[in-house]
Amino acid sequence: MSSLTSLARALAVRDERAQPIATVRHFFVSERPLVLIPLAMAGEANAPLAAMVGSAPDQPRLLIVPQPRNRDQRFQFAAELGRIVKSYVDSFARHQEDVTGRRRFTDAPQLFVPNPGGIDFVRLFGRSTRLRRTWGEYAVKPEVPTLGKWLTFYAERAEHPGSSLMLAMTSALSMHWATGQSAVEDANLAALMAWFGADPVEGALAAEDPERWPPAGPATDPTFDAATLAPAIERYSKTDADSIARQMAFERLVAALRTQLEPTWQLMWQALDRLRDLQPGASVLDRWAEDRDAFTNYVEYLASAGALPQARRDSAVAAARRLNRLERAQAAFDAQRALDDPLVMAEFRLTGEAFAGSVVAAEPNRLDASGPRRKLRPHVTVRTSDPLRLPVGTDLASPTRRSQTARIVSIEGSDVVLELTGGMGRALTPAAGSVPELGEYVTYSTVSTAYQPNGNFPAVEDTPWTHGGPPPPPEPTEEDAVEAWS
Structure with a gap:
């Protein structure tokens, strides 16, 4: 937990209201x-x-498995969910746009689950269904492996920092607001949403009552399991198929499970409205374009001949490449958040990696004549009260002038003299607004979104023996059709 988040939590306790930690x-x-x-x-x-x-x-759809230990009913549930997910996904795979010599969809399907446990369920359920066969023994409906492929795709994108294709609501809210309760309590969607109400303390206490606010899943309340769910499932299982008693037992089971899901359903849409009240950061659309690229690529892959589902596990080279991608994406996401948001940048100011202040002197037309050609190199002096831990010669960037580099020339007390390069046009006179003016409040930091090259990894066929050697080509096996649900 950062210093500013700790302060925001203290203010939330004092004011009895969630405090913003993002603008x-x-x-x-x-x-x-x-x-x-x-x-x-x-x-x-x-x-x-x-x-x-x-x-x-x-328009909520409620799907249930009357007897969760029944394999056929599990796959019937998966097929129904698969039809819903496939119909939703297909509705976005229609309109395309031209982007740098290729085509991509203008929009992408986005999935919200209540909490990180929901993401884990999606990942495991995707693994449990994507490798199933649609022929032979243990055959399933075509919607089942299709669902598994898409759920696995979403689960993998959820691990990608900055991706918005699948989000856990509690995590999304906690990134933007701090409450006066612990992080464990913030994982309870009802308790978290209570801090946006008129009486958050009372609301958070009420959220601990599973009868008023059932868990947001995927786990259910043990009291509900023992007192309601288990008897309802047993009653259903003991009745004859196609009988009136079976239908009545099924309806009671549906009604019981609806009471567990409807409160969370309402909270999810309230939370979405809360998120929509915030204006998106400047880099959000760029990251969403990357999500649309990933969606487009996967649709095209599934439409190609011989497209196989994701393997059970990555090979050594594939795992290393994926880890490298995630690390680079995390660094880029952290930098973009800081450049988009003054509250996030404030954390860098506290650690001395950034500073902010007012421009007290400026030489916008200064020229550097030390080389064979004169170059425009303005100087500006920024007076700051932030702790300065950056040495002379450090290259910095400003959130408001991202194409421009500022190098520290000298530090005299609280005054920092910067030399500017780039982002001012090609003439020897800077373009209007490209150089900070006297009195302007500016921020500079070492935070950078500069391109980071991919790691250098061997080809899959050159996997060294220390990592198992070249893996065999992925081929469906008999075990795929009977893989455990976990």
Whole structure:
């Protein structure tokens, strides 16, 4: 937890209200996201119990597995969910735009789950379904492996820093607001949302009552399991198929599970409205364009001949490349957040990696004649009260002039003299507004979004023996059709 977040939590306790720790939204929020609230059977390995899903607040779809230990019913649930997800995904794979010599979709499907546990469920459920066969023994409906492929795609993008294709609501809210409770309590969506209400303390206490605010999944409340769910499942299992008693038992089970999901469904859409109230940061659309690229590439891959589902596990080279991509994406996301948001940049100011202040002197037309050609090299002096821990010669950037580099020429007390290069036009006179003016409040930091090259990794066929040697080509096996749900 950062210093400013700790301070914001203290202020939240004092003011009894969530405190902003961001001035802009750092994720994209679609006009029509798909909200998915999954429930899993306690004591079973990722066995689906129910899900509420939909892309409109007044049109939730409730899917249940009356007997979660029944394999056929699990796959029936997966097929129904697959049809919903596939229909939603396909609705975005229609309109394209030209981008630097290629085509990509103008929009992409976005998935919201209540908490990180929902992301884990999606990842495991995707693994449990994407390798299933649609022929032979243990055959499943085509929608099942299709669902698995898309859920795995979403789970992998959820691990990509800055991606907005799948988000956990509690994590998205906690990135932008701090509450007066612990991080563990913030994982409870009802308790977290209570801090935006009139009486957050009372609301957070009420959220601890599972009868008023059931868990947001995928785990269910143990009291509900013992007192309501288990008897309802047993009643359903003991009735004859196609009987009136079976139908009545099914309806009671549906009603019981609806009480567990509907409160969270309402909270999810309230939280979406809360996120939409924040203006997106300057770099959000660029990252969403990357998400649309990933979506376009995956649609094209699935449409290609011989497209295989994602492997059970990455090879050594693929895992190393993926880790390198994630590390570079995390560094870029951290830098973009800081450049977009003064509150995030404030953390860098506290550590001495950035400073802010007013311009007290400026030489906008200064020329450097030391070389064979004269070059425009303005000097500006910034007076700051921030702690300065940057040496002379350090290159800096400003959030308001990102194409310009500022090098520290000298430091005299609280005055920092900077030499500017780039972003001023090609003439020997700077373009209007390209050089900070007297009295302007500016921020400079070492934060950079400069391109980071990919790591140097061998080809898959050159995997060294120390890492298992070249892996065999991925081919479906008999074990894929009976893989455990976990």
